[in-house]
Amino acid sequence: MSVRGPSVVVVGAGIVGASLAYHLAAAGAAVTLVDKAFPASGATGRSFAWINVAHGVAADRARPRNLAIGDYRRLERELGGALPIDWRGALTWSADPAASERAVAEHAAWGYDVRLVEARNIAVLEPNLVAPPPVAVYAPSEGALDPVAATGALVAAAGEKGARLIAHDGVAGLDRDDGGRIAGVRLGTGAVAADVVVLAAGAGSAALCAGIGVDLPVSRSPATLLRFRAPSGLVTRIVGNDEIEVREGRGGRLLAAADHAEGEARDALGGRVLAALRRRFRGAGDVALLGVETGWRPMPADGAPIVGFAPSAPNLYLAVMHAGIVMAPVVGRLAAGEIVGGREAEALASCRLSRFGGPAAARPP
Secondary structure (H helix, E strand, O other): OOOOOOEEEEEOOOHHHHHHHHHHHHOOOEEEEEOOOOOOOOHHHHOOOEEOOOOOOOHHHHHHHOOHHHHHHHHHHHOOOOOOEEOOOEEEOOOOHHHHHHHHHHHHHOOOOOEEEEHHHHHHHOOOEOOOOOEEEEEOOOEEEOHHHHHHHHHHHHHHOOOEEEOOOOEEEEEEOOOOOEEEEEEOOEEEEOOEEEEOOHHHHHHHHHOOOOOOOEEEEEEEEEEEEOOOOOOOOEEEOOOOEEEEOOOOEEEEEOOOOOOOOHHHHHHHHHHHHHHHEOOOOOOEEEEEEEEEEEEEOOOOOEEEEEOOEEEEEEEEOOOHHHHHHHHHHHHHHHHOOOOOOHHHHHHOHHHHOOOOOOOOO
């Protein structure tokens, strides 16, 4: 394949890094994707993987996330059906019906396909649900995906466009040249030079930045995924409320996400969620817990994504965020335009590291 663009090393082969590798390679960059383990081995593989829009955040920060569904539809077309997405819609509600009403009004004003449904309609949409709430938010265009399979599909598609994968070889640090630019990355097996280095290593990105004097205000946040054996069709859509999020996975499995109280043992959490499922759904008496997994997702200090060139390292590009599953295709597309095409993405204006103080990033020469 003829490569026209810069050489780029993408650090981290979760779904964000895989999407970046694919979009950068498609834009003509010579891409090397590196991971200390293997694709989707970190937080990605333990994600509930719900493709949705932002709720309760400022409009400027919601903008890139609200592009997610359209970008996933685009990726489906580009990858020719290799992306395993189930567009079954989502049904959510709050204990306060007024909160659900506000959510519908806000997103409808943005042009998002969302509806307020009453208890009788909720019972039709989710027939096994016990005691439907008075009102709920129905988003028919939302969906979920198999994050491990999706990451694999993106890595494979990136490979078809010339990207190479280096797995089981962690990045020990970033190298600067005499001019202060990032010269490349140091792996356990040697160095890889690059015109641009992209950090998509989740919470691990902060330590790599610290090694070159860049303060990346990101901490680790636990995300707990529970897997259950359940009758097929027990839950027909993505269902979420103040207590639990649940959806049907592949092979007669239910997947659930729930807040993990500090100090709560995994068995206790599993028992609590299992009790909630049996209480909430008819026919859930035979549901059985199969496992509880915790992934450590990156959480920026203000909760919003950090995407863009680092101010003090002009060829270091950051792609660190919560809701990485949701944001992966959007960030991949827009970042490739910034890195290869030199087109500053207005939709990412609220995502820059400079919002925490310091100068804005300069476009690398």
